[in-house]
Amino acid sequence: MQRNSVIRLNLNKNNMSNQRIYLDNNATTPCDSRVVDAMVPYFTKMFGNAASRNHPYGWEAEDGVDYAREQVAQLIGADPKEIIFTSGATEADNLAIKGVFEMYARKGNHFITCTTEHKAVLDAFQKIEKLGAEVTYLEVQRDGLINLDDLQNAITDKTVMVSIMFANNETGVIQPVKQIGEICAKNGVLFMSDITQAAGKIPVDVKEMGIHLAAFTAHKMYGPKGVGALFVNRKKPRVKVTAQMDGGGHERGMRSGTLNVPSIVGFGKAAEIAMAEMEQDAKRLSKLRDKLQAALMEQLEEVVINGNEEHRMPHVTNMSFKHVEGEGLMMTFNQNLALSSGSACTSASLEPSYVLKALGLGDDLAHSSLRFSLGKYTTEQEIDQTIEWIANGVNHMRSLSPIWEMFKEGIDLESIEWSEH
Numbered sequence: 162m163q164r165n166s167v168i169r170l171n172l173n174k175n176n177m178s179n180q181r182i183y184l185d186n187n188a189t190t191p192c193d194s195r196v197v198d199a200m201v202p203y204f205t206k207m208f209g210n211a212a213s214r215n216h217p218y219g220w221e222a223e224d225g226v227d228y229a230r231e232q233v234a235q236l237i238g239a240d241p242k243e244i245i246f247t248s249g250a251t252e253a254d255n256l257a258i259k260g261v262f263e264m265y266a267r268k269g270n271h272f273i274t275c276t277t278e279h280k281a282v283l284d285a286f287q288k289i290e291k292l293g294a295e296v297t298y299l300e301v302q303r304d305g306l307i308n309l310d311d312l313q314n315a316i317t318d319k320t321v322m323v324s325i326m327f328a329n330n331e332t333g334v335i336q337p338v339k340q341i342g343e344i345c346a347k348n349g350v351l352f353m354s355d356i357t358q359a360a361g362k363i364p365v366d367v368k369e370m371g372i373h374l375a376a377f378t379a380h381k382m383y384g385p386k387g388v389g390a391l392f393v394n395r396k397k398p399r400v401k402v403t404a405q406m407d408g409g410g411h412e413r414g415m416r417s418g419t420l421n422v423p424s425i426v427g428f429g430k431a432a433e434i435a436m437a438e439m440e441q442d443a444k445r446l447s448k449l450r451d452k453l454q455a456a457l458m459e460q461l462e463e464v465v466i467n468g469n470e471e472h473r474m475p476h477v478t479n480m481s482f483k484h485v486e487g488e489g490l491m492m493t494f495n496q497n498l499a500l501s502s503g504s505a506c507t508s509a510s511l512e513p514s515y516v517l518k519a520l521g522l523g524d525d526l527a528h529s530s531l532r533f534s535l536g537k538y539t540t541e542q543e544i545d546q547t548i549e550w551i552a553n554g555v556n557h558m559r560s561l562s563p564i565w566e567m568f569k570e571g572i573d574l575e576s577i578e579w580s581e582h
């Protein structure tokens with residue numbers, strides 16, 4: 162629905178320049194050109210099947226994969242043998258949840274997760290519920306963090322695994338992963354974490370944090386799309402997952418299928434670059450994020466920041482501009498500023514984000530939210546332009562809004578009875 166060309170043309174007035182700005186890096190990141198350079202030879206010269214053990218074409222490909230496995234493992238403090246390459250985080254989440262459910266059926270059938278997880282996690286849990294699993298969905302607090310006492314209280318002797326994401330994709334809120342790991346260890350249950358939004362951006366050490374299974378993906382950290390990994394702990398405890406894809410027994414039997422060598426090599430390169438550069442990138446981006454946030458708070462009334470501000474990814478802010486609909490606001494700058502709104506487009510309607518609703522936001526505030534996710538190619542000039550576009554857009558939308566007028570006149574909007582027609 163955002164692609165309506167009539168609307169695009171009509172709302173051109175706020176946006177005289179043709180500059181396009183990308184602040185949707187939590188959805189996907191551009192591929193670093195150094196990553197592309199590392200991949201290219203593996204499409205053409207070194208095209209072998211990494212499973213071909215009896216000739217140099219296979220060996221070259223296997224060497225590329227082995228090296229990438231080391232790079233990816235190192236990024237999260239794992240052993241290379243603990244990395245299972247997949248097609249992305251969705252597949253890794255599915256493999257972890259369905260694979261543990263099947264493998265540990267004799268130990269128990271209870272799982273714990275939380276309501277703000279990514280759909281890849283929630284939908285996999287819904288699937289195993291149909292197959293006999295019992296799943297506890299912990300609610301989050303107003304700031305998006307889970308309550309650790311709730312977690313402890315939810316664990317029973319039938320609990321097999323706790324799955325709590327590292328950083329939330331919509332709000333950037335970072336869960337107390339280390340404490341969750343301690344609770345899991347104390348109770349003898351597995352701890353899985355979807356680390357997709359944290360890996361390559363902030364330090365993640367699976368051993369130190371007590372994580373036993375971790376899902377992540379290359380395309381959220383300047384690598385190619387269609388490749389990811391599941392970390393599976395090998396010692397204390399030795400974790401096993403039942404394969405969800407049957408075939409040639411690749412990836413130590415846990416994920417069959419000819420390895421996507423160029424993409425895996427690219428994933429490795431992206432991990433290497435992230436290790437070297439994430440600290441300085443995070444510092445720069447948190448300054449830009451804070452500048453954006455502070456300027457909008459200063460220039461506009463009735464703006465709220467969604468989610469805990471202290472335990473939050475350095476490049477993300479999720480803000481609600483009261484009485485302004487996020488999707489409409491994006492049209493004022495012709496979608497030349499790429500953002501995500503708190504409205505999920507379904508075929509029939511705009512649904513408010515379930516993540517923001519889980520934080521206690523009403524439908525209105527959820528619909529009036531925008532997620533700004535900066536990336537390492539974001540410039541200060543782009544942030545200055547963003548501030549201008551958002552401030553102008555919000556002011557413009559509010560100037561046309563009868564609701565805003567009523568609010569300014571001090572009319573209690575809650576008390577109004579809207580007629581249905």
Ligand SMILES: *Cc1c(COP(=O)(O)O)cnc(C)c1O
Nearest residue numbers: 249250251279281330357358378
């Ligand atoms: C993007 C994302 C995924 C899905 O990753 P794909 O590689 O696109 O399948 C899963 N979890 C989180 C938290 C994400 O942000």
